[in-house]
Amino acid sequence: MKKTGKSAAARGIEHSIEQAAHALADVLTFEHPADATLSRFFREHRALGHRDRGFVAESVYGVLRRLRWLHRLCGAGARPHRLLLAWLARGEGWAMRQFEGVVTAAELHWIETVKAATLPEGSLAERADFPDWLCERLLAVHGEEGLLQLAHSLNRPAPLDLRVNILKNDREAVLARLRADRIDAARCRLSPHGIRLAGKPALQRHALFLDGSFEVQDEGSQLLGFLVQPKRGELVVDFCAGAGGKTLHLGALMRSSGRLYAFDVAERRLARLRERMARAGLSNVHPMLIAHEHDARLKRLAGKADRVLVDVPCSGLGTLRRNPDLKWRQTPAAIDEMAVRQQAILDAASRLVRPGGRLVYATCSLLAEENDAVVDAFLAGHPDFTPLAAGEILAGQGIALECGERLRLSPPAHDTDGFFAAVLTRTA
Numbered sequence: 001m002k003k004t005g006k007s008a009a010a011r012g013i014e015h016s017i018e019q020a021a022h023a024l025a026d027v028l029t030f031e032h033p034a035d036a037t038l039s040r041f042f043r044e045h046r047a048l049g050h051r052d053r054g055f056v057a058e059s060v061y062g063v064l065r066r067l068r069w070l071h072r073l074c075g076a077g078a079r080p081h082r083l084l085l086a087w088l089a090r091g092e093g094w095a096m097r098q099f100e101g102v103v104t105a106a107e108l109h110w111i112e113t114v115k116a117a118t119l120p121e122g123s124l125a126e127r128a129d130f131p132d133w134l135c136e137r138l139l140a141v142h143g144e145e146g147l148l149q150l151a152h153s154l155n156r157p158a159p160l161d162l163r164v165n166i167l168k169n170d171r172e173a174v175l176a177r178l179r180a181d182r183i184d185a186a187r188c189r190l191s192p193h194g195i196r197l198a199g200k201p202a203l204q205r206h207a208l209f210l211d212g213s214f215e216v217q218d219e220g221s222q223l224l225g226f227l228v229q230p231k232r233g234e235l236v237v238d239f240c241a242g243a244g245g246k247t248l249h250l251g252a253l254m255r256s257s258g259r260l261y262a263f264d265v266a267e268r269r270l271a272r273l274r275e276r277m278a279r280a281g282l283s284n285v286h287p288m289l290i291a292h293e294h295d296a297r298l299k300r301l302a303g304k305a306d307r308v309l310v311d312v313p314c315s316g317l318g319t320l321r322r323n324p325d326l327k328w329r330q331t332p333a334a335i336d337e338m339a340v341r342q343q344a345i346l347d348a349a350s351r352l353v354r355p356g357g358r359l360v361y362a363t364c365s366l367l368a369e370e371n372d373a374v375v376d377a378f379l380a381g382h383p384d385f386t387p388l389a390a391g392e393i394l395a396g397q398g399i400a401l402e403c404g405e406r407l408r409l410s411p412p413a414h415d416t417d418g419f420f421a422a423v424l425t426r427t428a
Contacts, residue, residue: 059087063091099111124148160196237349318365407422
């Protein structure tokens, strides 16, 4: 269709769809994580405005969440452009008039057939929009009804949660300021430091973000800090610190006293942590680059740490609301290899814990292979460690969450990312 005669609005929508289709094509190679691919795409297309970037990102993630369903609608070999149009028509519910003047006559006819199409019920994995292998592993734990509830929740966008930095501000004051700035915000249900936003406002230039009063952090992730429960003046270790979201929380809980070591194998991630430490006003954090979990620099802390958090690298399948590409990028072989690695990391981290100290193992995975199986194997080989009840630890801090011995958070039950944590103590 020639572009002459189109309204400015139609040309704008057409351009947005074209850009989203290009970005989707890059993402669907699955060579890199979707967020990294989109970041690169936006760097290469700096002329895109805030609204266009939002449309591109939301459309790409929408397709990723429902990719199996869209392939059934469009055919297994459908091009990214067609997958995108089908998502807008069926997933976003665009009316036919919204496509007029934006797509070709042939595409308009095809969209009509897609909107009218009905599909047979399909397999359980197809209804869940999971790969077959993931469906099988989750079915064994959740049953059919529970799996579909989990899938429905994972296939929706996650809310935006903030963690108030108690060194700089308190939750009520931050809430009042956000509401004064016409940002719809409310207290998180579980985390005493959490705030949940109704939308996805841009916060990078907000005064309270710039002065370190809050960080973006999922409510479930915040609860891990309360399981570690660090005290003023203690020696605490975040064994797999990454970019340091949990490290910053631990430092605030310690009131920036004592020593908090943040270990990681990626220098780039630790560099980001240093920037965030300064904004958060923390002076007790010591980022340290290590080559692996047996790095010689760890030996001097053996048996000295009061508390050690081991938030191990994992499949990330508990974060599918935010990272839906993971269900298509992960494989059973990769999960099995990861579980072996997780066991090695937990074993190494445990050596740092002093007698009477606390060890918290955590993942953002939903799979038993990365969760209970790793902890059970560790306990079988380390009789000097015994479990503590996560629910009791949280209840002692005013967090009402019935979770028993091990923490299990899931989107349908708690409206958080999927998290697992086990709390252990080293016997004297």
